[in-house]
Amino acid sequence: MNDATIYALGTPTPTRAHPGALAVIRMSGPRAGDALERLTRKPLPTPRRMALRTLLDPSTGEAFDKGLVVWFAEPNTETGEPMVELHLHGGRAVVGAALDAIAHLGFCRLAEPGEFTRRAFENGKLDLTEAEGIADLVAAETAAQRRQALQQMDGALHRLYEDWRSRGLRALAHLEAAIDFPDEDLPEGLAGEVRVAIAALQAEIASHLADRRGERLRDGLSIAIIGPPNAGKSSLLNLLARREAAIVSETAGTTRDVIEVHLDLGGWPVVLADTAGLRESTDAIEQEGVRRARARAAAADLRVLVLDASGDWRGQMRAIVGATERWNPALDIVVVNKTDLAAVTDDGVVALSTTGGVGLADLLNRLERSAEASMQDGAGAPLTRTRHREALVECRASLERALSAPEVALAAEDVRLAMRAIGRITGTVRIDELLDVIFRDFCIGK
Numbered sequence: 001m002n003d004a005t006i007y008a009l010g011t012p013t014p015t016r017a018h019p020g021a022l023a024v025i026r027m028s029g030p031r032a033g034d035a036l037e038r039l040t041r042k043p044l045p046t047p048r049r050m051a052l053r054t055l056l057d058p059s060t061g062e063a064f065d066k067g068l069v070v071w072f073a074e075p076n077t078e079t080g081e082p083m084v085e086l087h088l089h090g091g092r093a094v095v096g097a098a099l100d101a102i103a104h105l106g107f108c109r110l111a112e113p114g115e116f117t118r119r120a121f122e123n124g125k126l127d128l129t130e131a132e133g134i135a136d137l138v139a140a141e142t143a144a145q146r147r148q149a150l151q152q153m154d155g156a157l158h159r160l161y162e163d164w165r166s167r168g169l170r171a172l173a174h175l176e177a178a179i180d181f182p183d184e185d186l187p188e189g190l191a192g193e194v195r196v197a198i199a200a201l202q203a204e205i206a207s208h209l210a211d212r213r214g215e216r217l218r219d220g221l222s223i224a225i226i227g228p229p230n231a232g233k234s235s236l237l238n239l240l241a242r243r244e245a246a247i248v249s250e251t252a253g254t255t256r257d258v259i260e261v262h263l264d265l266g267g268w269p270v271v272l273a274d275t276a277g278l279r280e281s282t283d284a285i286e287q288e289g290v291r292r293a294r295a296r297a298a299a300a301d302l303r304v305l306v307l308d309a310s311g312d313w314r315g316q317m318r319a320i321v322g323a324t325e326r327w328n329p330a331l332d333i334v335v336v337n338k339t340d341l342a343a344v345t346d347d348g349v350v351a352l353s354t355t356g357g358v359g360l361a362d363l364l365n366r367l368e369r370s371a372e373a374s375m376q377d378g379a380g381a382p383l384t385r386t387r388h389r390e391a392l393v394e395c396r397a398s399l400e401r402a403l404s405a406p407e408v409a410l411a412a413e414d415v416r417l418a419m420r421a422i423g424r425i426t427g428t429v430r431i432d433e434l435l436d437v438i439f440r441d442f443c444i445g446k
């Protein structure tokens with residue numbers, strides 16, 4: 001166990017403009033109970049039961065609040081250590097006095113970001129994917145992100161990766177037996193059941209890697225607005241963002257850089273990008289803008305093509321769709337804007353007027369359907385982080401090497417490396433620098 005008893009405000013820091021009705025301070029460590037006795041000058045209450053107490057500063061004896069306190073006896077606590085919660089009134093003076101009083105005890109220190117969760121991990125209360133699920137849940141901004149984070153916090157990835165690891169370890173045990181008892185007449189290389197097991201594992205990991213739902217949901221679905229100059233791309237971005245994020249003007253070639261806004265689209269997190277109008281240009285800066293627009297269109301999960309109803313929009317649509325490498329007619333959306341200038345009737349396109357406020361509901365509907373469809377490839381718990389992806393790519397490569405290894409001993413070494421890679425994801429294989437990076441991203445008090 002850690003020797004230090006740590007404490008932190010778990011609720012937002014109160015300000016003059018936003019004092020809280022309540023504030024919660026949490027403590028964890030060997031002397032948490034001792035701290036509570038000294039702050040209340042009373043014996044510890046029954047574990048896990050709220051008790052009303054007057055709280056005093058031990059250095060002055062002055063009462064600073066009357067609130068509810070909870071005592072959690074180890075080991076059945078969130079961190080696995082003795083823990084205390086103080087539920088106080090949430091104003092600045094009370095919270096300030098409470099933090100001072102704890103400091104005056106002389107044996108507690110402020111927690112670092114993520115330190116409570118890190119202790120829970122170190123005491124075997126959760127694995128790294130579950131800890132990351134907590135961080136994602138706190139950071140979740142949309143309903144879909146919240147659901148995914150909650151699943152991960154509840155161990156969906158933990159179970160998947162542990163299942164793979166135990167299957168890999170079983171295969172490894174068979175290989176090691178073959179090395180230790182060579183006279184048992186085992187064939188060279190990999191044979192029979194072990195080969196089948198490793199091949200199956202390799203295939204499952206490959207399909208998990210191909211499923212981008214989780215990362216899309218965590219980072220936001222990327223949508224690119226593209227089209228010819230002056231079609232109203234920036235006007236559309238501003239309309240969807242409900243603010244003047246991009247410059248709109250009647251000059252063709254206004255937008256040069258890619259401009260991003262983050263949106264919640266019916267529960268789906270989205271990164272919407274406005275891009276430069278696509279045309280041939282002699283202006284070097286505009287050329288660079290067009291290059292960036294094309295790159296973004298190719299990299300995006302979804303594309304929205306905006307055209308001008310008062311021009312030859314059908315011809316432009318054919319030209320741009322034909323030149324856009326990853327255009328996907330099932331998901332990508334064609335919008336014909338400025339229908340206040342020329343009427344448009346075509347079932348396949350969204351008729352819009354950003355200035356007249358026409359067609360927005362239809363467009364939002366289409367966007368939500370496309371977002372949902374692009375999230376629905378794959379089944380089971382999705383991969384959510386680059387950290388996991390990198391380890392799984394390595395794991396899969398090692399399993400592939402094992403399958404073609406010329407000797408059992410070499411195959412065993414590759415399977416061992418593959419299992420080490422998975423162990424790094426869940427934290428079974430501990431790497432301290434990695435832990436520092438993971439827990440640094442948490443907020444203080446978590």
Ligand SMILES: Nc1nc2c(ncn2[C@@H]2O[C@H](COP(=O)(O)OP(=O)(O)OP(=O)(O)O)[C@@H](O)[C@H]2O)c(=O)[nH]1
Binds near residue numbers: 247254340354
């Ligand atoms: N009549 C009409 N004008 C519009 C509509 N939407 C945009 N505009 C006008 O069209 C012009 C170009 O709009 P932008 O949003 O700057 O077009 P853009 O596609 O971003 O243009 P670039 O960045 O230059 O490629 C501006 O003068 C807008 O006010 C519309 O629905 N109807």
Ligand SMILES: [K+]
Binds near residue numbers: 230
């Ligand atoms: K423009």
Ligand SMILES: [Mg+2]
Binds near residue numbers: 235
């Ligand atoms: Mg623009």
